[in-house]
Amino acid sequence: MIRIQQEPFDVSHEYDVLVGETGSIGAVVSFVGRVRDLADEQVCGLTLEHYPGMTESVLAELVDDAMIRWSLEGVSVIHRTGYLGRGEDIVLVMTASAHRHAAFESCDYIMDHLKTRAPFWKKEHTQEEVCWVAAKELDDKAVSRWRDK
Amino acid sequence: MSLTHINHRGEAHMVDVGDKSVTSRSATATGFITMQPNTLQLLVDGALPKGDVLATARIAGIQAAKRTSDLIPLCHPLPLTHVSIDMDIDMTKGGIHVMATCRTDGKTGVEMEALTAVSATCLTLFDMCKAVDRRMVIGDIRVNEKTGGKSGSWSREDTVAPGNAVPEEKEDAAGSSMSTALLCVRFFGEARDHARAGMLDINIEAVEPLTVAGLKACLIARGDFDPSRLQAGRLMVAVNQKMTSEDHLLSPGDEVAFFPPVTGG
The missing domain is CATH 3.10.20.30 (Beta-grasp domain)
Incomplete structure (x- = not known):
């Protein structure tokens, strides 16, 4: 399940939806990304924008890729857009499988690729200014490690 | 403006270019052949039954450019100094873009040569792939640019004014109704x-x-x-x-x- 929304999400509700009545699920891993302070400055919030249409198709491809690499019972990806205040949730990736390794690794894989391929852009609001967040080289490195596996 | 290939009696005739000056001329034409994704993949992998498709199609385009005057009744034979054929595989659009550029030092333009080169390249691509794909569509063949001669340089970019544009032909057999220009x-x-x-x-x-x-x-x-x-x-x-x-x-x-x-x- 893939959703782009402005509203907050409820992790425990999403867990119930993903697991449902499926008896074969033995492991669920969830990652939640949040709006946090900068290293040297308190952040007021973020504005997140995306490319409607392309976002959904890129996320669907990432989930499909993960489904091919690991044996998964289910995947949920929810990403919020619009203005998000300090401490608010931004993104949820939840993976379900029979065994824990598949769930851990696929969740990590989807997040690494989401950060480098899904068309979202963040603008950071601090007391001083509003500026676009720059892409991090570390994120490119994180995604490149999956190519060798 | 009148049609130069029709004489005052309304008959087709070959234009006398004896008095025209010799200038360096070039023309570029493009076209597109639509293919199934599987066909394109086979072509990229070099796995089609007739062998190296792109190399063969390129030679066909060059040969055709040289023989344009044999094919087009009122077209003058002229010595080409250069023919290049470029093909670009487009997985997104599902097909191959073909571009031909012809050059000559002569008295008439080379746009017919460029158009013929694109057409023959596309026809050869079709021939080489038809065993695995009968639904290919050749289209969008056009002159994009020409230089030299009395009329000087011409390109599509400079000549078509909004509102005065020639209606675009349908992009492919499916034909979308949106404005394709x-x-x-x-x-x-x-x-x-x-x-x-x-x-x-x-x-x-x-x-x-x-x-x-x-x-x-x-x-x-x-x-x-x-x-x-x-x-x-x-x-x-x-x-x-x-x-x-x-x-x-x-x-x-x-x-x-x-x-x-x-x-x-």
């Missing part, structure tokens, strides 16, 4: 801060060459977009919502988006 250009993230608007329609005739890089140059020249002001080091591009590179060839109706590296999550 436009590119839809979008800007996201920081790129939008340096663009005239978040979304612009650009007439395809204004873009030369018809690639992402050509479009970017056109946007900069018109003052629609100033990527030099980007804080982000890189500018990314997506065509029809798929990430691609600046050498990507564009087609009418494409949606082209410019944006900085993504920062979601």
Whole structure:
């Protein structure tokens, strides 16, 4: 399940939806990304924008890729857009499988690729200014490690 | 303006070019052949039954250019000094872009040679692939540019005024009803801060060459977009919502988006 929304999400509700009545699920891993302070400055919030249409198709491809690499019972990806205040949730990736390794690794894989391929852009609001967040080289490195596996 | 191949009695005739001056002339024509994704993949893998498709099609285009006057009744034979054929496989659009450039030092233009080269290249691609794909469509064959001669340089970009444009032919057999002469250009993230608007329609005739890089140059020249002001080091591009590179060839109706590296999550 893939959703782009402005509203907050409820992790425990999403867990119930993903697991449902499926008896074969033995492991669920969830990652939640949040709006946090900068290293040297308190952040007021973020504005997140995306490319409607392309976002959904890129996320669907990432989930499909993960489904091919690991044996998964289910995947949920929810990403919020619009203005998000300090401490608010931004993104949820939840993976379900029979065994824990598949769930851990696929969740990590989807997040690494989401950060480098899904068309979202963040603008950071601090007391001083509003500026676009720059892409991090570390994120490119994180995604490149999956190519060798 | 009158038709030069018709004489005062309304009969077809060959124009006397004896008094025309010898100038260096060139012409570029393009076309597109639509194929199934599987066919394209076989072609890329070199796995088609008739062998190296692109190399054969290129030779066919060159040979055809040289024999244009044999095929087109009122076309003068002329000594070509150069013929080049470029083919670009486009997985997104599902087909191959074909471009031919012909040059001569002579008294008549070489646009018929360029058109013939594109046509023969496309026909050869069709012939080489028809064993696995009968649904291929050849289309969009046109002259894009010519230089030299009495009329000087000509390119589509300079000549078609909005509202005075020749109606575009249907893009393919499926034929979309939307205006096919436009590119839809979008800007996201920081790129939008340096663009005239978040979304612009650009007439395809204004873009030369018809690639992402050509479009970017056109946007900069018109003052629609100033990527030099980007804080982000890189500018990314997506065509029809798929990430691609600046050498990507564009087609009418494409949606082209410019944006900085993504920062979601």
